[in-house]
Amino acid sequence: MVKRSEAALDLTFSALADPTRRSILKSLSHGEWRVTDLAEPFAMSLPAVSKHVSVLEKAGLLKRSRLGREHYLKLEAAPMRQAATWIEHYRKFWEGSLDELARYLESNPVSPTSNQKPKKGKKA
Amino acid sequence: MVKRSEAALDLTFSALADPTRRSILKSLSHGEWRVTDLAEPFAMSLPAVSKHVSVLEKAGLLKRSRLGREHYLKLEAAPMRQAATWIEHYRKFWEGSLDELARYLESNPVSPTSNQKPKKGKKA
DNA sequence: CGAACGTTTAACCATATGGTTAACTATTAT
DNA sequence: ATAATAGTTAACCATATGGTTAAACGTTCG
Numbered sequence: 001m002v003k004r005s006e007a008a009l010d011l012t013f014s015a016l017a018d019p020t021r022r023s024i025l026k027s028l029s030h031g032e033w034r035v036t037d038l039a040e041p042f043a044m045s046l047p048a049v050s051k052h053v054s055v056l057e058k059a060g061l062l063k064r065s066r067l068g069r070e071h072y073l074k075l076e077a078a079p080m081r082q083a084a085t086w087i088e089h090y091r092k093f094w095e096g097s098l099d100e101l102a103r104y105l106e107s108n109p110v111s112p113t114s115n116q117k118p119k120k121g122k123k124a
Numbered sequence: 125m126v127k128r129s130e131a132a133l134d135l136t137f138s139a140l141a142d143p144t145r146r147s148i149l150k151s152l153s154h155g156e157w158r159v160t161d162l163a164e165p166f167a168m169s170l171p172a173v174s175k176h177v178s179v180l181e182k183a184g185l186l187k188r189s190r191l192g193r194e195h196y197l198k199l200e201a202a203p204m205r206q207a208a209t210w211i212e213h214y215r216k217f218w219e220g221s222l223d224e225l226a227r228y229l230e231s232n233p234v235s236p237t238s239n240q241k242p243k244k245g246k247k248a
Numbered sequence: 249c250g251a252a253c254g255t256t257t258a259a260c261c262a263t264a265t266g267g268t269t270a271a272c273t274a275t276t277a278t
Numbered sequence: 279a280t281a282a283t284a285g286t287t288a289a290c291c292a293t294a295t296g297g298t299t300a301a302a303c304g305t306t307c308g
Contacts, residue, residue, distance in 0.1 A: 006143045047257085159285060
């Protein structure tokens with residue numbers, strides 16, 4: 001099932017990569033909105049917003065409920081958790097780096113001692 | 125400076141939206157790699173990987189150090205923190221939703237009591 | 249009924265993305 | 279000096295993305 005979740009991450013991250021769509025999610029975090037309401041703050045046409053909404057819907061980041069001619073959109077934040085978990089995995093790394101930097105500064109007060117060049121393949 | 129960080133989020137999320145690039149970051153979390161080394165696992169040309177690397181570089185997710193003709197790439201996970209923070213903001217929401225669901229189920233044992241239709245503008 | 253509303257779909261356009269191969273630059277090895 | 283290695287850049291291609299306007303669809307209002 002690696003493939004499956006990779007594809008889901010693709011959808012989630014690329015949905016989040018657009019400022020209009022992030023703004024829409026922000027609106028939805030304050031309640032359920034109609035497409036027209038969502039579109040109001042933006043300087044773009046309704047069909048453009050409609051497309052953004054459907055990108056978010058396909059990524060599973062919102063759910064749509066039809067009520068007559070009106071569509072109500074509701075935030076579905078759960079898929080973000082997978083993305084957050086993916087990113088979290090790297091927190092250890094950047095925190096680890098700071099630790100290493102601290103250790104380096106402590107054990108190398110003035111001049112660096114080792115600066116040999118790598119010869120082949122991976123470094124570090 | 126809202127614009128600035130919005131643009132940074134665009135870059136970060138769209139860099140993360142590609143499985144090849146996520147895989148490259150994963151490799152870099154095990155140390156510093158050259159472009160050729162990074163390319164080895166993939167069924168694509170070196171220029172293709174080179175482009176992916178430069179996308180990650182522009183997003184600030186890795187740093188490049190030139191050592192003769194070799195380029196060593198190093199993970200720079202810090203920008204992910206901003207993305208993680210953005211997503212984290214929504215965790216409260218989905219956890220809140222689960223709370224609300226629990227409360228709803230508790231106070232509505234069998235049949236729902238309120239199902240009036242909304243009239244205009246925002247619902248919920 | 250017919251008009252207005254809410255939304256999507258269609259057709260189109262410009263630009264971005266992800267890949268290719270070929271050519272080029274720069275460095276290292278023989 | 280020549281050849282091999284590491285990497286980028288250029289030119290190209292197909293498809294995706296983000297926007298537009300116009301038309302269509304279904305629902306509600308008068």
